[in-house]
Structures are given as C-alpha cells and as structure tokens.
Amino acid sequence: MKRISSIFLLLWAFLSLSATTREVKLKLIETSDIHGNFFPYNFITQQDWNGSFARVYTYVQQERQTYGDNLLLMDNGDILQGQPSAYYYNFMDTVSTHITAAMMNYMGFVVGNMGNHDVEAGHSVYDRWIKQCNFPVLGANIIRTSDGQPYLKPYEIIERDGIKIAVLGMITPAIPTWLPETLWKGLSFADMEQTARKWIPIIQEKEKPDVVIGLFHAGKEARTVAGKYREDASAEIAECIPGFDIIMMGHDHRRFCGKIANAQGDSVLLINPANNGRTVGDIEISLTVDGDKVVRKSIQGTLTDMDKLQPSQEFMTQFTPQYQAVKTFVSEKVGTFTETISTRPAYFGPSAFIDFIHSLQLDLTGADISFAAPLSFDAEIKEGDIRISDMFNLYKYENMLYTMELTGKEIKGFLEESYAIWTNQMQSADDHLLLLTERKDGNGYTFTNPSFNFDSAAGIIYTVDVTKPAGQKITIQSLANGEPFDLNKTYRVALNSYRGNGGGELLTKGAGIPQDQLKDRIVNATEKDLRYYMIQYIKDKKTLSPQPLNQWKMIPEAWTQKAAERDAKLLFE
Structure with a gap:
C-alpha cells in the first residue's frame, strides 16, 4: 500500500511540475x-x-x-x-x-x-x-x-x-x-x-x-x-x-x-x-x-x-x-609591372616583392635602412597592368610608415630576433633551412612562427649564417653605399607602424628597447597608410621593373641552396 502511495505521489509531483x-x-x-x-x-x-x-x-x-x-x-x-x-x-x-x-x-x-x-x-x-x-x-x-x-x-x-x-x-x-x-x-x-x-x-x-x-x-x-x-x-x-x-x-x-x-x-x-x-x-x-x-x-x-x-x-x-x-574601385589601373613578383623567394633570400617595399620605404622616408616582411604567406602579382586590387595583395594591412632612430647594435639585435624565429640552426646539409612544423591535418608543412614577423633589411649588406645558434647568425658588413656599419652609431630606419609599436617583439626582445620607450624613437609617421603611398608611387612611375636588391644572403650557400629547394617544395607543393 505504501509503495502504491509513493508512486501516486511521484506521479502527482511529475504532473504538477509539467503543468508549471x-x-x-x-x-x-x-x-x-x-x-x-x-x-x-x-x-x-x-x-x-x-x-x-x-x-x-x-x-x-x-x-x-x-x-x-x-x-x-x-x-x-x-x-x-x-x-x-x-x-x-x-x-x-x-x-x-x-x-x-x-x-x-x-x-x-x-x-x-x-x-x-x-x-x-x-x-x-x-x-x-x-x-x-x-x-x-x-x-x-x-x-x-x-x-x-x-x-x-x-x-x-x-x-x-x-x-x-x-x-x-x-x-x-x-x-x-x-x-x-x-x-x-x-x-x-x-x-x-x-x-x-x-x-x-x-x-x-x-x-x-x-x-x-x-x-x-x-x-x-x-x-x-x-x-x-x-x-x-x-x-x-x-x-x-x-x-x-x-x-x-x-x-x-x-x-x-x-x-x-x-x-x-x-x-x-x-x-x-x-x-x-x-x-x-x-x-x-x-x-x-x-x-x-x-x-x-x-x-x-x-x-x-x-x-x-x-x-x-x-x-x-x-x-x-x-x-x-x-568592383569599379578595385578595377582602376595604377601602373604596369614588367616582371611577375611573388613572396615565395622572400623566405630564402632577397626577392623583388619585398625589395620593392624596401625601396619604396627608403624613397619615401630618406632613411638609411628599411625593415619589411612578407605580410601574406603566398602572394603573387603578375606582370602587366597593376590595378587597385593588386595593391591589397602587395600590402595586406593598413599600416602607417614610421621612421625611427636605432643604433647599429639595436639593428643587429632586431635582425637576430627576426632570423631566430625564421631560420633553423642547420647541423648538416640535409636539415631544414627554415623553422617548419607539420600541419595538423597532415597536408604538408607550415612555418613554426608567423611569417609576417620575418623582417629582412635593405640599406645594409649582411649575411645570415644558419649554422649558428639564435642570436649569433647576423654579420653586417657595411651600409649598402659601401660606408662602414657602426654598432654605436644611430641610424634612421623605415618600418611599418605595426613593427614600430612593438608588433612581433623584434624591437623589444630583439633590439632590447623597452615597450614604453618605443614612441620616443619615432621621428616621423605618415598620415595615411602605406598602401596609399604605394598607389601614388606606382601611378607616378607608371611602369616599373621590380628586381631583388641582393643585399643579404644565407650562408653557407653549399647547404642553403639545396635546403631552400627542399623546403620550398614542402611549403608550396
């Protein structure tokens, strides 16, 4: 009897709950x-x-x-x-x-x-x-x-x-x-x-x-x-x-x-x-x-x-x-390139793509040295008419252009940090040249670190010894005009606002400049984004033939050239 009562009580509670x-x-x-x-x-x-x-x-x-x-x-x-x-x-x-x-x-x-x-x-x-x-x-x-x-x-x-x-x-x-x-x-x-x-x-x-x-x-x-x-x-x-x-x-x-x-x-x-x-x-x-x-x-x-x-x-x-x-906006013709340029060579040495940006930054600022990285992993601009649409491929973000004052020692430290997150320390000719990681989906390889932080330089002649450990890879031989490079001298450097504000930590960890002191190093900043100035530059020149400046290289070349071919296949094929 008690069991039946309990069942009725449970049923009553359930029905009451359902009703409310x-x-x-x-x-x-x-x-x-x-x-x-x-x-x-x-x-x-x-x-x-x-x-x-x-x-x-x-x-x-x-x-x-x-x-x-x-x-x-x-x-x-x-x-x-x-x-x-x-x-x-x-x-x-x-x-x-x-x-x-x-x-x-x-x-x-x-x-x-x-x-x-x-x-x-x-x-x-x-x-x-x-x-x-x-x-x-x-x-x-x-x-x-x-x-x-x-x-x-x-x-x-x-x-x-x-x-x-x-x-x-x-x-x-x-x-x-x-x-x-x-x-x-x-x-x-x-x-x-x-x-x-x-x-x-x-x-x-x-x-x-x-x-x-x-x-x-x-x-x-x-x-x-x-x-x-x-x-x-x-x-x-x-x-x-x-x-x-x-x-x-x-x-x-x-x-x-x-x-x-x-x-x-x-x-x-x-x-x-x-x-x-x-x-x-x-x-x-x-x-x-x-x-x-x-x-x-x-x-x-x-x-x-x-x-x-x-x-x-x-x-x-x-x-x-x-x-x-x-669509009308992006279809506007800006100028003409006589050469096809791509970011792919930029990971292994000087490239027409990145060196075009370097040349533009140096020309716009009058700086001694330029820093720039490939902002898109795999971008290409084909020879022929260049339109507004191509400019978003050439330069992905709306960064401003900064001119900053850095010492020679800070410039070297900046580059050491960049190449430390970019290049492997090769122990043999069969090693990877770049720091690579297998994709999680098993479909090839990708960079271990973001490639938009792989800054190279123009305005100086230097080598990157990939057999050396991080912090010891860079040897700066001279300025591009042949003048000696002085670690104690202050130079004017052109770079984008993302980097100049500390993005990627190349200026803080690499050059050793405290974050709160970066703004004190800025001597000039553009009012508009860098892409705007690129458009005006190409319109003014009308026809351009972008070429590598060939101001730096990875050594020893007997190792790096073959390693570059292998790594390029892993990344892009």
Whole structure:
C-alpha cells in the first residue's frame, strides 16, 4: 500500500511540475574575423570565393524558420579590415552608410564586438560604424582615459521568452603594441581577466541573467605580450572566473569547439569559428523553466560550414550597388609591372616583392635602412597592368610608415630576433633551412612562427649564417653605399607602424628597447597608410621593373641552396 502511495505521489509531483514548466529553445550564431568578406567574391584576386556574409545569411534565414526571434546573431570583431569592400567604405566613400553597418542591420545582428583590426581603421571609421549600427557594439575593457569609464557599452541584456541573456564584450588588450596611438587616442585597454572580475558580479547582482556569454575578441591559448598584455586569455577567464555559460572567441583564426570546467566545476562552452565567414559558431540552448526560474539548462555547440551553401540571392540583390561600387574601385589601373613578383623567394633570400617595399620605404622616408616582411604567406602579382586590387595583395594591412632612430647594435639585435624565429640552426646539409612544423591535418608543412614577423633589411649588406645558434647568425658588413656599419652609431630606419609599436617583439626582445620607450624613437609617421603611398608611387612611375636588391644572403650557400629547394617544395607543393 505504501509503495502504491509513493508512486501516486511521484506521479502527482511529475504532473504538477509539467503543468508549471515550459521549454525554451534558443539558437546563437557567432561570426568572427569576417575581414570584409561580405560577398562570395575575392576583390583582391577577382575570383569567386568561399565563406562570406552572403552565405551566412542563407544559413541564418534557414534557421530562423525554426527559431524565429529566438535566433540571436552575434559578431566578434575584426570586420572593418581585409577585403577592399571594407577599405572602400572606410576611406573612399565616407558619406554613404558604412557597408558593414548596413549589412549587419539587414541581417539582424543583436550585438557586435570590437576587434583590434577595427581599431586599426581609426576613430573616424569605427566611431561612424558604431553609430550607424542598430545594435550595441561592446567593449568592456576599452576605457576612456578622460574619466576611466568604458568607451563602449560593456554588456548587453537580451530577453527572449522570459529568458535573460547577458553578453559581456571584450577585446584583446595588446593593441598599443601594434597600432599607433593616433588610431586609439583617448583610450586604453584594460586586462581582460581583471575586467571580467569587475563586471560578472555586477551583471549577476543587477541583471540576474539566466545565461551569461563572453563575447571575446581573443583566442584560447594565453600568452604575455611585451611583458604586460595578456593576449588570447579566453580559456583562462573561462577557467578562473565562474559565471560564464559560453565564451565566444575570435582573433586567432583558429577553429575550436569544446567544453572546459571552471573553478567551481561547472561546464563552459568555448567556441571559435575562425575567419572569413567560412564557418559559424552554432550554439543550441534548451532551458526548462518552472514559473520564472530556470531549473535545467542544456548547451550544445558545433562549428557549421558555410562554404557549401549558396549565397543568399536576396542579400546579393539588396547590396548590388555596393558590390558594383567596390568592383569599379578595385578595377582602376595604377601602373604596369614588367616582371611577375611573388613572396615565395622572400623566405630564402632577397626577392623583388619585398625589395620593392624596401625601396619604396627608403624613397619615401630618406632613411638609411628599411625593415619589411612578407605580410601574406603566398602572394603573387603578375606582370602587366597593376590595378587597385593588386595593391591589397602587395600590402595586406593598413599600416602607417614610421621612421625611427636605432643604433647599429639595436639593428643587429632586431635582425637576430627576426632570423631566430625564421631560420633553423642547420647541423648538416640535409636539415631544414627554415623553422617548419607539420600541419595538423597532415597536408604538408607550415612555418613554426608567423611569417609576417620575418623582417629582412635593405640599406645594409649582411649575411645570415644558419649554422649558428639564435642570436649569433647576423654579420653586417657595411651600409649598402659601401660606408662602414657602426654598432654605436644611430641610424634612421623605415618600418611599418605595426613593427614600430612593438608588433612581433623584434624591437623589444630583439633590439632590447623597452615597450614604453618605443614612441620616443619615432621621428616621423605618415598620415595615411602605406598602401596609399604605394598607389601614388606606382601611378607616378607608371611602369616599373621590380628586381631583388641582393643585399643579404644565407650562408653557407653549399647547404642553403639545396635546403631552400627542399623546403620550398614542402611549403608550396
């Protein structure tokens, strides 16, 4: 009898709970690091391309048929730089509604976040974009220096079906090591973990959210930059600061989807869709609500491929005028090259591609020495007519051009650091010339370190002995004009603003200049980006024949020449 009563009690409790509970399902879609890839067309190579907002919108519309207004579309930054489509509306057409704001409003984004390449566009660009968005662009750790308050909204509360979702937005704080202060004047960038520790209690006490999301323009694997900035701290925050259900990542262009436990043993979903809209972070949240209280929560994430989807015809029709405007812009002829140039030879010795940049930097600044690196891993500009589109291949980023004062000793230290992360220490003729790592997918090899930090020099004659250990490879024989090179003398050096602000740490770790002293070394900075001056330079010259300057080489050549052939095949074939 007692057993029957117990069964009836359980059944009664179940029926009572069922009568008062309801299920709420939410779908979150994250884009990140779109880099101006709005259309399924690469305006640089002038070819059809994968990813894009046009394909993402196809997926969003498809999922909205199921989730309706419970689908929440979020962007995680680095959207204002990359393809010429962003550049055109950043700097050429500054009267129209910015293409990025227009598209994000059309697609129905509920929240955005600032990325470091958005800051790179400068105040006039990102302030205009933010103002034109019909949703908040977040940045809890972007601080006004005038009053110590956040420059942007720290977090957003979104309500759907009685569920409160809190989204805390942050940016990686190492921006002062990459970008000129003129681009972020009046701002500072606080530590992400400290900022999260401040805002999570405020959000929990004031808002009492049911779901807490970190929208972080930062990757998963933390490291310290310039001895003070904690870069890519997303996983650290997930582990150390309880309260987050989900952390959406970006910045490092590395796909990831997985769960980790925080300090209280709760599960936190980490997700990163990488770049260019080829993948989205796709999250399903199921909540059981009893009255006004969530009694059960299930969160599942996956990375969903966009490449196989057809671009939305509705989207393409809506933005046809912008598409045509950008296509006309990139089709403008700038000049003519009589030679095909490629970044591939630049990893093994002097190349016409990098030495063209060196020559331009020296010509524009009147400096003694130039530093430059291949900003694209594998770029080529064919002989013939050069158009605006080619200029984005020649120079990938909107860096300014700096002239800095460095001693001969600092120049040597800079180059030692560059070649230390670039070249192997060969023990035999059969070794790799370069520092290479097998790709995780098993499809060939890639560089161990980012190739955009492989700076060579022009204006000096030097050798790189790859049999020597790091820090002992470089021998500078003279200036290019034959004058002696003096380690104690101060020289004027042309280099881009990313490097001049400490990017890649070649000036800090290599040359030994403290981060806070770099700005004191800058004697001149251009007002516009280097690509702008390149366009004007080529227009003025009309026809150019880029050639290697042949001012440096790797030795011993009996080893390096054959090793270069082997490594080139591993990298490019």
